[in-house]
Amino acid sequence: MTELKSGSNLEKVLAAGHFAFTGECGPPKGANVEHLKEKLSHLKGNVDAVNMTDNQTAVVRMSSIAGSALMIEEGLEPNFQMVCRDRNRLAMMSDILGAYALGIRNMLCLSGDHQTFGNHPDAKNVHDIDSMQLIAMVKKMRDEGKFLNDEDIDVPPKMFIGAAANPFADPYEYRVYRLANKIEAGADFIQTQCIFNMEKFRDFMKKTVDMGLHEKCYILAGVTPMKNAGMANFMSKFVPGMDIPDSLIKRLKGVDKKDQAEEGIKFALEQVEEFKEMEGVAGVHMMAIEWEHMVPEIAKRANVLPRPVV
């Protein structure tokens, strides 16, 4: 095994060749620590790391750095998300140092949803650097021990660097090159956008494997279980970058309303089974949006328990 870059649990699980299983948790819209702890309690022991989102969909929430620190107190490993929308390079580097000092070892580098989607659409956005440059910056801080301006860092932050990939955005032909670019910039692992169009994802992974990208980076396939046909419809129409085939909406609508959640979980479980066998896929990122309490059951039925201890 090569030398670990961060020593995070997620890195160790992946480096040991296990099929990773990560979760996600949005911080509260307030300082409600008890609510956050309650949500996290469902994830404990069922996933290798939990993404702590950073003002997702541009809606103000508790900071991802504070949420991540609280998660560590609860005995879970955070994957600290950072978007380029809200911070300039000074704030980013400062928060990366702070995150590392608080025990955070994984981070996911993102552009961030545009503020027009959120609850402060009149805000000014930053985008001093973009997600590609953020990845490269975290790598420089970790591997060279230097800030962006080449000054030395006194105790560099050793982060396991994550990035996102959306195979379903356009232009499709370019997506695999963009992925390659993120890996070149320094991404150690990738978490994909929620996958619903399996046919397209199979093709994307084939291209990824053909380029040998899966050997340079761990790719975690994004899964979101649908709660009902209405959620599928909504996501299809209003969430940017989503590709939800009519066949899935039809499948959910094909069962009684009370059984739609179970049908959504069944589809997610079928996906997990296929990902376990799919060349180039190193794990699953389970995004059970505001459905954290279902994760124990999903993890159990997906046969990913117990999680490896490495």
Next chain:
Amino acid sequence: MIVADRKSLDEILAMVEGDKKILLVGCKGCVTVCNTGGLKEVEILASSMKIARKKAGKEIDIDTHVLERQCDREYVEQISETVNDYDAVISMACGVGPQFLSEAYKEQKFYPAVNTTFFGGATEHGVWEERCAGCGTCGIHNFGGLCPIARCAKSLLHGPCGGSSNGNCEINKDTECIWDSIVRKKMEQGQLEDLLGVKGAKSWKTARDGGPRRSIREELVQGNI
């Protein structure tokens, strides 16, 4: 050119509510080209204000004047003899105009009748689009001649983001995803490799972030040219 949109009549009337004798000053520069603050638009606004005041039973006395350019002191001086005869002056130039006027005539009140929006051009009759963000370090040749700083909602240098769909930006289906166009152009030209690799963080020092900007041409200052 600089593109601007006229403010609503109500907003303009509210700004000068207490003023009776008003001078409306247009500009023959960019705002004439984008049909916002030239001779024609000055006369239209003057008429509209007269009608509105008459309807409201309020007195108004409006004169109009169109300067060659409001961003040039030489032309701004042309109203020096009359400018202080008015209760207020409304400028129909871009944001530069009322500032040059305010700097030249410290006793007078100047109001902007337009909202300055962007640097751009007309893509069809009656439609103007943004093309430049004035960042001070032009690199459009690196992006197939299309500027992602001005035209990508996130100013990405490594796009397109995950919200690009059917050539449209995630913020609005009527907004072009410029990164879609950049990538397609480069693919067609077989020059995709130009977009790969990681570009260093951009210096924003030459943009507005470096503070108010000033351009000095020594040869002109010294009077050699």
